[in-house]
Amino acid sequence: MTAAAGATEPQDEVAPVRAGEELDWTTLAAHLRANVDDLDGEFSVLQFPKGSANLTYRVSFGDRRLVVRRPPFGKIAPGAHDMGREYKVLSRLHERYDRAPRALLHCADDSVIGAEFLVSEYRDGIVVWDSLPGSMAHLPNAGERIGLAVIDGLADLHAVDPASCGLSDLGRPDGYLERQVRGWSSRWDAVAGHAPSAETAKIVQEVGARIRASVPTSQRAGIVHNDYKVDNCQFTPGNPDRVTSVFDWDMATTGDVLVDLGTLLNYWPDRTVDPGSDAAFIAVPGMHGLDLPSRAEVVERYAAGSSLDLSSIAWYEAFGCWKTVVILQQLYARFVRGETSDERMGQRGDLVEPLARRALGLLPG
Template sequence: MTGSVVSGEQPSASNVGEPRTEVAPVRTGEDLDWAALEAYLRMHLDDVDGEFSVLQFPRGSANLTYRVGFGDRLLVVRRPPFGQLARGAHDMTREYRVLSRLHREYDRAPRALLHCADESVVGAEFFVSEYRDGVVVWDSVPESMSGVDDAGRRIGYAVIDALADLHAVDPAACDLAGLGRPEGYLERQVHGWLARWDAVAEYAPAETAALVAEVTRRIRAAIPASQRAGIVHNDYKVDNCQFPHGHPDRVKSVFDWDMATTGDVLVDLGTLLNYWPDRTVDPESDAAFIVVPGMHGLDLPSRAEVVERYAAGSDLDLSNIDWYEAFGCWKTVVILQQLYARFVRGETTDARMGQRGEFVAPLARRALSLLPA
């Protein structure tokens, strides 16, 4: 293999004050067969004549994402994490399908260029997409926006507007009408996430498992009637959005589409609210948020303002939004438990995953605070 691949131990990217570099040397234990990958890409892509290089996007918690270079041409390669995977999770075929089409109607979707189903190349299916330069907001206003007035609030409103624009896309216009089955979507979602929890519940303390079981009971008892189907991202949050350097008013790209489908679009709004830091909420209450440290300092709009902004551009009834937020919280509980289970089973060397289980019980209590008994 020609070129360079940089590997090494990486610090945790989940705490304020640690490096915020976009890419870093490949984390120990997450190297792929770079020679096989290089040969495959040179065979199946045009304009890949330069020297081969690889760095990793270190911030993600699950899918393995790498920035691959051929000279000055940069691409993104994504594959599922190592180890046992939940059914339907980390679906590279789905993500490729969405990103190879959605860009026609939604310019914030990076264009996918290539899908490889041959697991012998890098140990799993993977896809390749265009690389976009920009900045992701994690735990502080990016340096390039530090001199911009009211940057945090403008970032927040841009994130909400990008979600509303996605929900306005007609799936049929970009050949995605068959992506999912909107009829019965919420019921299937609840059933599927319950199955995921059951697969990893054994790694939770008995008290936590009982708490999650009560959340599940209330979620199932209050499933609302869906109002309108559209494209659902299914993991929409601030740090899955990219901005142009120095410009907080419009999202440039939205990432992580492996769970995208067509269904009840308010699921995305509930997910966004679940991740949204809000200074108006008592940090000592059961309704307190578990967010990336430092995000409160962004001075984003409040959750009430998020709902108001979304409602201004929508004709949907948002009176049941608390259920959608609780559902988003419950899904996050399951995801955190899955990540923790992967660490316990020795399927990842990422030390951050060993801490994910600590947040399961607090988030379950928050979900309960949003649901009727």
């Protein structure tokens, strides 16, 4: 039984487990052998190193590979990192949406590895981060094709009837936006004391006030991923035209589907805006090199397959920015409190204010 299986593999997909993020591998292996069929061979584990919140590991039993996900260490925001919710979604959604990896097990017993956790199937493929993968870089218009595939994957998700795969009880669509706004306001309040500066806190609070003052009327309810973005999508090497898997479903629900489009726009670089303006700032600056379609093209592509009125999409984009601001602040607060040894989290505070300024520019005063 080993806790690492050598050097980082191509694409830096997996790596040896970070110091301080080891689990009780013996107990985990025994639990999986007892509860998941056909696990033979030597146990080994590597970590998916690029995620920022949930701890995600690739465990192997001989040639059989699985994914194990658990919440991060330390204090968890209410309703966040819900492994039971993710299991519910992924154990059913794959029947109607083949981009959803199938969940195999949910363990709510904290005594196994110190927290509840989820086990799902492992899928081979590549995730696009801050540069074009080598298998796609030589293809014509690769960045544009990747972007359009990501948008199409979102539209296809929103076309799924939750009742068709047993998810009609996943959430409460009535009053969804109002509850979301209240919930994210509370999350900010819980970590505002660790804001990088008083000015940063003031700007974020102003964004929240404007968000609350201009909530639009929801048009249609469907399955909402709640963190849909390019680097939560997987592709087959050499094929930028279709997303094959979508990851990170722990915040999924049923509600106003335009929240997902706003979240996607929040992360999306725009080659048509002044690079020095607030409107250009995104939380993953390296994505500018992907040469994705503009945000206007994102909205146009989504609208082509939708009957929804997108005239209020700026509010949804601002809401997406604000949510990301809160998440960045949560990650930074965990670092400040000494709950993670991941030095990347200590840098998240630098992103809070510029992203909040972008959100402010999208909202009426």
